[in-house]
Amino acid sequence: MSEPAVQPRRGYSVRTLPGFAVMAVFCFIALYAPIIILVVFSFNAGTSLAIWEGFSLRWYAQAAANEAVQEAAVRSLILASIAATVATVAATMAALATTRTRRFPGRTMIYALINQPLMVPEIVTAVALLIVFAWIKVATGHTSLIYLITAHTAFCIPFAYLPIRARLETMDYTLETAARDLYASPWNVFSRVTLPLMWPGIIAGYMLAFVISLDDVVITEFVKSAGQETLPTFMLGQLRRVVTPEINAISTVILAAGAILVSLFFWLSRGRK
Amino acid sequence: MTDASLHTGPAAGELEREAEQADNRSRWMLSTPAIVIICLAAAGPLMVMVLYSFLTPGDYGNVKWEFSTQAWVNTILQRDIFDDTLMWADAHLSIFWRSLSLSLITTVLTFVFGLPTAWFIATQPPGKKEFWLFLVTVPFWSNLLVRTIAIQELIRAEGVINNTLKFLRIIDEPIQMMFTDFAIAFGMTYVYLPLMVLPIYAAVDKLDFRLVEAAHDLYATRWRTFWRVILPLVKPGIIAGSILVFIPSLGAYVTPRVLGGGKNLMFGNLIELQFGQGRNWPLGAALSLMLMAAVMVALIWYVRVTSRERADV
Amino acid sequence: MKMVAGQELGTTGMAVNSDAVAEEPAVEARRISKIFQGETEVRALDDVSVSIRRNEFFTLLGPSGCGKTTLLRVIAGFEPPTMGALYLAGTDISRLPPNQRPVNTVFQNYALFPHMSVANNIAFGLEMLGKPKDEVRQTVDDMLRLVQMEALKTRRTSEISGGQQQRVALARALAPHPEVLLLDEPLSALDLKLRKEMQIELKRLQNETGITFVFVTHDQEEALTMSDRVAVMNAGKILQIGSPQEIYQHPAERFVANFIGESNFLDATLSGGTVDLKAGGRYDVTVPEGVAEGSVSVLVRPEHASVRSGPAGDGEMSGTIETVVYSGEATTLHLRLATGEPLKARSPNSPGEGTLPGQGEEAAVSIGAGAVTVLRD
Numbered sequence: 001m002s003e004p005a006v007q008p009r010r011g012y013s014v015r016t017l018p019g020f021a022v023m024a025v026f027c028f029i030a031l032y033a034p035i036i037i038l039v040v041f042s043f044n045a046g047t048s049l050a051i052w053e054g055f056s057l058r059w060y061a062q063a064a065a066n067e068a069v070q071e072a073a074v075r076s077l078i079l080a081s082i083a084a085t086v087a088t089v090a091a092t093m094a095a096l097a098t099t100r101t102r103r104f105p106g107r108t109m110i111y112a113l114i115n116q117p118l119m120v121p122e123i124v125t126a127v128a129l130l131i132v133f134a135w136i137k138v139a140t141g142h143t144s145l146i147y148l149i150t151a152h153t154a155f156c157i158p159f160a161y162l163p164i165r166a167r168l169e170t171m172d173y174t175l176e177t178a179a180r181d182l183y184a185s186p187w188n189v190f191s192r193v194t195l196p197l198m199w200p201g202i203i204a205g206y207m208l209a210f211v212i213s214l215d216d217v218v219i220t221e222f223v224k225s226a227g228q229e230t231l232p233t234f235m236l237g238q239l240r241r242v243v244t245p246e247i248n249a250i251s252t253v254i255l256a257a258g259a260i261l262v263s264l265f266f267w268l269s270r271g272r273k
Numbered sequence: 274m275t276d277a278s279l280h281t282g283p284a285a286g287e288l289e290r291e292a293e294q295a296d297n298r299s300r301w302m303l304s305t306p307a308i309v310i311i312c313l314a315a316a317g318p319l320m321v322m323v324l325y326s327f328l329t330p331g332d333y334g335n336v337k338w339e340f341s342t343q344a345w346v347n348t349i350l351q352r353d354i355f356d357d358t359l360m361w362a363d364a365h366l367s368i369f370w371r372s373l374s375l376s377l378i379t380t381v382l383t384f385v386f387g388l389p390t391a392w393f394i395a396t397q398p399p400g401k402k403e404f405w406l407f408l409v410t411v412p413f414w415s416n417l418l419v420r421t422i423a424i425q426e427l428i429r430a431e432g433v434i435n436n437t438l439k440f441l442r443i444i445d446e447p448i449q450m451m452f453t454d455f456a457i458a459f460g461m462t463y464v465y466l467p468l469m470v471l472p473i474y475a476a477v478d479k480l481d482f483r484l485v486e487a488a489h490d491l492y493a494t495r496w497r498t499f500w501r502v503i504l505p506l507v508k509p510g511i512i513a514g515s516i517l518v519f520i521p522s523l524g525a526y527v528t529p530r531v532l533g534g535g536k537n538l539m540f541g542n543l544i545e546l547q548f549g550q551g552r553n554w555p556l557g558a559a560l561s562l563m564l565m566a567a568v569m570v571a572l573i574w575y576v577r578v579t580s581r582e583r584a585d586v
Numbered sequence: 587m588k589m590v591a592g593q594e595l596g597t598t599g600m601a602v603n604s605d606a607v608a609e610e611p612a613v614e615a616r617r618i619s620k621i622f623q624g625e626t627e628v629r630a631l632d633d634v635s636v637s638i639r640r641n642e643f644f645t646l647l648g649p650s651g652c653g654k655t656t657l658l659r660v661i662a663g664f665e666p667p668t669m670g671a672l673y674l675a676g677t678d679i680s681r682l683p684p685n686q687r688p689v690n691t692v693f694q695n696y697a698l699f700p701h702m703s704v705a706n707n708i709a710f711g712l713e714m715l716g717k718p719k720d721e722v723r724q725t726v727d728d729m730l731r732l733v734q735m736e737a738l739k740t741r742r743t744s745e746i747s748g749g750q751q752q753r754v755a756l757a758r759a760l761a762p763h764p765e766v767l768l769l770d771e772p773l774s775a776l777d778l779k780l781r782k783e784m785q786i787e788l789k790r791l792q793n794e795t796g797i798t799f800v801f802v803t804h805d806q807e808e809a810l811t812m813s814d815r816v817a818v819m820n821a822g823k824i825l826q827i828g829s830p831q832e833i834y835q836h837p838a839e840r841f842v843a844n845f846i847g848e849s850n851f852l853d854a855t856l857s858g859g860t861v862d863l864k865a866g867g868r869y870d871v872t873v874p875e876g877v878a879e880g881s882v883s884v885l886v887r888p889e890h891a892s893v894r895s896g897p898a899g900d901g902e903m904s905g906t907i908e909t910v911v912y913s914g915e916a917t918t919l920h921l922r923l924a925t926g927e928p929l930k931a932r933s934p935n936s937p938g939e940g941t942l943p944g945q946g947e948e949a950a951v952s953i954g955a956g957a958v959t960v961l962r963d
Contacts (some may be wrong), residue, residue, distance in 0.1 A: 014489055027466065034423035041426070049432065051436065097304040116315055122526065124322075128319050131321055131554065134335065172697065174695060178691070181685070182685075182711035215418070217418050248422075286668050
């Protein structure tokens with residue numbers, strides 16, 4: 001802290017606009033207040049979502065003991081792990097194919113296809129999948145998680161693709177040229193040079209895909225067969241009934257998990273500089 | 274110098290052609306898994322949906338394999354049950370109108386709140402900038418349903434807002450906010466705000482403040498500088514933010530379902546209805562394609578505007 | 587220290603028996619063309635033939651975009667030629683991918699692997715060749731000693747200076763003891779002092795290892811300092827190949843003369859073995875192939891023209907001093923000859939007061955015997 005006398009007076013700055021800072025602070029409060037209230041009431045001892053009756057972990061205990069919640073949580077995690085893994089592998093391959101290249105025939109088409117799930121409203125994709133998968137389910141009688149896994153993988157691909165592609169584009173192609181020059185076979189070039197260098201992008205892509213799969217409600221709601229609730233669809237179903245802070249407890253856990261993953265993502269993408 | 278007749282190398286262009294073909298082949302092979310999965314579970318089903326929109330609805334959901342254009346007619350028209358005359362499907366039209374107007378309101382509201390926020394972040398000193406940016410990004414990546422639930426708990430009849438107002442004796446009876454258009458607009462503004470802030474932030478961050486100084490130097494007041502210099506320069510960010518908010522608003526499903534209830538339907542909920550109680554899959558398919566077309570129009574408008582802006586620069 | 591490691595290593599990969607082909611050139615490019623298709627067709631290499639001798643320091647010199655780097659990339663195998671064939675020690679390697687060519691490259695930006703240590707960078711090529719671990723370790727140590735980098739063995743490549751990176755890049759490319767080492771403007775990123783040091787260093791490494799060096803540069807001084815032979819390139823063609831002396835003293839074309847050193851071009855008439863300068867004077871010359879008798883253009887280097895005050899005598903050219911430029915070790919006089927042609931004359935500065943004519947004075951110019959070169963252009 002400097003002496004008040006030495007501190008220069010804030011002069012005329014072209015960077016300030018009247019009222020903007022107040023608005024911004026209001027926005028930040030508005031962004032976090034609902035979430036904070038939700039988290040606070042997850043620790044409420046009473047059943048109210050608005051009247052504080054003391055601190056308690058009873059709703060967490062109740063949620064943890066609820067078999068439906070347990071099942072949905074496990075299913076969500078399995079689904080997200082498989083979908084994010086497959087999507088990341090596919091996206092990594094596609095990113096290798098579509099970056100650092102001249103215009104090869106079909107490049108625009110491949111690029112458009114990979115980003116297609118981002119262009120179409122989720123509800124539209126959801127009912128389209130409902131139509132097709134209902135037909136397959138009737139035809140084969142098969143109703144495993146495979147439908148959800150396929151659907152989640154498809155919409156996770158563009159999210160995994162973005163950071164991987166961004167990473168690849170900043171990579172110096174002469175490194176791979178140098179490896180080839182030093183007698184590395186195509187596989188060795190990939191495993192010894194390309195892969196280690198693109199690793200942060202792949203991890204970032206995996207985490208984005210994981211978060212996106214974990215958060216999905218719309219497509220899951222339309223694709224799932226009976227008894228295949230994920231945590232978000234379970235919560236959506238619960239909202240029709242009397243809501244207790246148990247929902248808040250589950251929400252808080254989801255928020256915490258998401259915040260950790262996003263922070264990691266930020267940290268990784270900063271580290272690559 | 275070697276005699277030309279001794280030349281025994283590959284034919285002209287042969288090596289290049291071989292290299293190019295091998296390159297194309299490997300690029301296509303690498304893209305195959307992603308393409309197959311997306312065709313299977315995203316792009317392909319959309320094609321099937323086109324087919325379904327021209328079929329006849331089954332009695333208990335699904336379809337009968339009979340060609341019909343009835344679904345498309347029914348998107349905007351309906352047949353009177355007494356005298357069989359065609360008339361406007363008012364229920365549908367009002368839902369279209371609600372979707373469009375709420376999406377526009379959401380876009381305007383997110384802009385009004387988002388621009389100052391983006392400006393504030395971009396004018397922070399370098400070390401603090403990342404922190405504020407991070408604060409906007411975290412809600413963006415956190416679960417949409419959870420954020421909608423947070424809003425719901427805030428505006429319920431027994432929610433925090435009503436309870437606080439009652440406690441302060443400003444109201445006696447709770448204000449009915451849930452299941453109104455206001456609730457939907459409020460919720461969508463809340464969940465989509467980061468989508469407006471981020472692109473505007475990127476534009477302000479790139480803004481050359483010497484231009485702003487130049488405007489001040491040339492006797493412009495703060496507000497005239499804002500209107501004449503700053504806004505035109507950050508316009509690309511504003512357009513990008515608007516499209517990023519407008520498109521998901523138009524296709525919103527979760528937020529109107531939770532906050533709007535059974536009466537205040539938006540486009541997405543109308544589509545769902547056809548696959549649920551409505552039992553009219555072809556109509557649902559046709560409505561989905563309409564929604565997709567509307568989104569495409571917005572996207573094409575965006576691409577055209579941005580390419581023109583780029584051409585101007 | 588003679589390059590021991592390299593001798594022990596022998597040749598790499600599919601190298602050919604060196605006794606049988608001793609007379610074969612190390613690299614021979616036969617009629618190579620490279621056309622880049624784009625919005626406009628670019629002919630980066632236009633029917634280039636060149637043969638590079640064993641153990642030679644060979645330099646490709648030319649302005650940017652002349653095709654010198656493209657030729658290097660064709661030799662390395664990074665770029666397939668549109669036409670033509672490439673021979674390494676007498677074997678056609680046109681179809682070999684870069685990882686099977688016993689040729690290594692020092693890249694312009696060094697291209698050191700940022701995720702590996704200095705030692706691991708140097709070991710990379712040897713590991714890819716499947717050399718036993720002991721041998722790899724031994725060679726890496728030898729290489730580190732060769733480029734005087736032993737102390738930084740375990741450092742990351744991002745933690746060392748540009749000059750040190752340069753040495754690591756050299757060691758990495760030399761470690762597998764290639765038949766040919768390609769160097770793509772490796773000194774361009776260094777500052778002047780370091781560049782001078784590395785020029786001598788490179789020459790020493792070439793002597794010690796006995797490897798054929800093909801060096802690409804746009805810096806004529808660098809080319810003259812280091813090379814056994816220089817090929818001057820422009821617009822995808824090789825204009826002249828020769829020793830630095832030949833290239834400097836007897837450039838074949840106006841472009842070569844202009845690109846290397848400073849030049850005066852004067853109009854003259856050629857008849858028999860002599861030229862008569864339009865501005866005055868008759869000189870014996872060697873006439874290059876393809877130059878007809880009659881009107882020609884000749885080259886005179888500024889340091890070969892001497893100037894004295896006063897009116898021109900017999901066989902001298904008369905002119906007026908327009909500008910005097912002092913540059914430390916020499917003074918350059920810019921003259922306007924009586925014919926209207928400009929001429930630069932440079933003389934070394936001697937201690938004490940100079941006796942050169944001053945600005946505006948009338949002066950007489952004479953040229954030393956053998957200093958007039960007829961150009962083909």
